[in-house]
Amino acid sequence: MNKILAACFCALLASCMGSDYADPNMTENPFGNSQIAETNVMNIGDLKESKDFKFIIANGAYKKVEKSIQIKGRVTGNDAQSNLYNTISIEDATGAIEVSVGQGGTSGFMPVGQEVLVELKGLYIGGYRKKAQIGTVYTSANGTLGIGRMNRQEWAQHYKIIGTADPSQVVPTEFDVTKIADASYINANASRLMTISGVEFSAADGKAVYAPDDGSVTLTSNCANRTLKGLDEKKIVVRTSTYAKFAKAVLPTGKVKITGIFSRFNDTWQIQIRSLDDVVADDPFAGIDGTGLGTAESPIDVTRALSLIAKSAYEATKEYYVTGIISKIKEVDTGNYGNATYYISVDGKDANNLTVFRGYNIGGEKFTAEDQIKVGQKVVVAGTLTLYGTEPEMNAGNKIISIK
Structure with a gap:
């Protein structure tokens, strides 16, 4: 009798589960919200310059998005090496913006080159020291309100993964040093993936590291700002978290090419490299015929x-x-x-x-x-x-x- 009841229970359970359980749908990405439809996409550059948000961003305020607006772009930076903390950088042909979300491990499902559609309705857009961010309202320790990190559950309802990641579609823009203090240039390019060539770390001596935590460098928010020779530290720095996986790596000497997210803090460019691969020795002879380095060892x-x-x-x-x-x-x-x-x-x-x-x-x-x-x-x-x-x-x- 017990065997008959058990068989009947199993048959009933199987019928309740339905065919989808037996044959799961593997075509949908398990991350994000696959139900978001592409209906009202706005260029990132236009969004940041729009009358609804330009003033908000510039003045450190925030505003809830009340109507359906979407952005679509590719991921250029994430938390893979822990230097972009709780931040995902998204860029299209017109500009870039940073998403602030309280979630680690985002690089696992949002690698560089991943195209993503973001539904902004219900989220907040604001400015932190003039840097445009997508997030939610945040209350600081002293009770001040500002733009901050949304929780991962809320974020999951607002993005859709499109296709598979294609890193070849992510090409950094060359930074124009002549426009380092140009307000319109920083507004247009803040948070972009960019490259600056032929620069040298001021502190590089074969021993100094990116972000020491031994008191040898003044830290702000657990980050070290490294200056570049010949460039005003009030205009541009390389910013590295002491929690970055490469924080204790030795700064390279000589001229280098630096690629990273060119974020901003008011009117200062803050370059955030994503990994050590973003800093390479600069080739002073790129595009030059002939051979040699011009040194005694290599004329x-x-x-x-x-x-x-x-x-x-x-x-x-x-x-x-x-x-x-x-x-x-x-x-x-x-x-x-x-x-x-x-x-x-x-x-x-x-x-x-x-x-x-x-x-x-x-x-x-x-x-x-x-x-x-x-x-x-x-x-x-x-x-x-x-x-x-x-x-x-x-x-x-x-x-x-x-x-x-």
Whole structure:
């Protein structure tokens, strides 16, 4: 009798579960709200500049979205390395905005390159120190109200995952340093994924790290602001949380290219890198012909020296090491000046020459005999580069490093 009742119960349970339980629908993304339909999409740039929210954002206020407005863009930054805390950066062709949500692990279902549709009705848009955010009303410890993090349950009802992530669709914009203090530029580009090239960390000495927590650096909200050489710290910094997985990584020395979310704090750019992969050694010879780095260990060849000059890509005060073969000698002064003017090329032929103007012998010594240099000899010469009229040359005062 018990076996018969058990069989009947199982049959009844199976019928209540229905066919969907036995054969689950695997086409819908389990995250977010798949029921959101694309009906009233607004460009992010237009949203931030709209009469409803422009003043709100600029003045640190907030406003609830009362009508159905949507934005659609791709994720450019998340919490994968814990430097963008409770923040998801979303960008389209017109601008970017940050979503503030009290949820960790968002990188698992919102990786970089993931397209997402966000229904804004019922959420709040506001400004934190002029930075545009999507979130909810937040009460600080002192009772001040402002824009802050929504809870994950609320957020889940307001976004829809579209397709699969495609990181190739996320291409950083090159930051224009000449517009670093341009108010319209920061308004238009704040929170974008951008790249700044040819910069150096001021504190980089082979030991300093991104975000130490040992008291060696003043922290604000558990973050360290690192400055860049030659750039006003009131205008731009690299901001890293002490909780970032790379917080204790050593700052790279030399010129680097930095990619990150170019957030803002009032009128200061705050670059937030997403991982150590966002900081790479800068290639000063990108787009320049020839070979070599211009150092004693890696001299540039004449082709690269000529390319640097032709493209005005050389640094006027920098000493470059250049290697070539003497193709012609114009003059060797063995008197008071003790210098020589000659030409070098890649192959020793009298074409595609770099003029070595009034240079000195090895170690900066004066020439005492005309036969101290000869056509066909291979030399490494150190000096500054210039374009004199139409003639590419190495400035007077250069010296031979080696000759053979």
